[in-house]
Amino acid sequence: MKNILPIIIAAIVGFLLLADFFLDIPAIKGPAAEVQDWGVILAAFALALATINLIGFHIRQIGRKSKDRIHSLILIVGLLATAISGIFMGTDSAIFDFIFRSIYTSLAAAFYAMTAFHLASASYRAFRLKNPLSAALIVSGVLLMLGKAPIGENIWSGFPVIANWIMEVVNVAGSRGILISTAIGSIAMALRVLTGIDRSYLGSGSE
């Protein structure tokens, strides 16, 4: 019974939303919209739960005197300072604004910018002429870069045309193939979950 009830709920909710998406049945529109709203509430609740879990985990890290406890302490102080200033002083208060703009925004942008260095290095290593396939990768990569960067168009007006052709024909053909096979896999997976064959989301495996 412990496993049966969640499977029945998942199946009812899943088939209800599927029917609402694919069929035009006025009677199920209301319940389907209601279930979708529950999903939003659950997602918001999951966020709150995750925050409590995160705080609990890092308090335990500090209690155990873990060697990384300073990071845990910074996380808790940062999390509480942001939450308290936002909830009690408002999101337009000077303190929340300072945390958001001068710390969070700058750090987030810096982390993202750093990936550019790893991308440059990884591309340099990946672009090695070993066989015809790697040659195709190098040629299409160089043509795309020249086609998308302003300098390429200034060298030859044909570069953007070639780049667009690679993006809209070759790339789209490949992406669609991957997308269709992923979609078929997702449908099969969804059916396994909805019919109760796959129960991994309950903490148990397939039957």
Next chain:
Amino acid sequence: MDFFEKLGQIDNRIIYVLFILAILIPLVTPLGLPVSVSQHTKQAYEVIDSLQPGDTVIIDIGISYSGAGDVLPQTVAMLKHLMSKDVNVIFTGVQMDSSKIIEDLIKPYEEVGKQYGVDFCNLGYLAGGENAIAAYAKDLKKAYPLDFRGNSTDILPILQNVNSVKDAKMFIFFSTQNADMYVRQISEYRVPIVGGLIAQ
């Protein structure tokens, strides 16, 4: 060891230095190369230019601050175009940073006399990702009983004739993730969709 093998074994630090120089040199001494406008950008401009004053569009801000440098400039440009045409804008968001980014976007227009609740509104962040998009697309006021500033969505003038995505003239999204979930959930409402994405 031939020349190409040696090239492949160059130290990462040398690549990083060259990369920094490639960024810094054009930054300090701009090359002044003309930037061409792509066909997709022209199409997006034309479809927005066809809107009439008083039309209402929904813009979903799916932007996180980490990727804002990439996506936010196009958002600012498109909003400027919409505001110049006196189009009403309803902002929604499915990223945690959305609410704050939207407030930053609308602030300059409030300062020059555009009215919150009439010319635009910030419905803020809605948790749930794709499910949130599906929920507000179906029933905007049910998914958002209050806007980000705490106003009831029932009394906002901009929302008086807009109950779902199908009541809007256009749906626009900007995302640091992907376009799939927007296309999947919005296309059934048969409204024009315009999107701005992060470079991937």
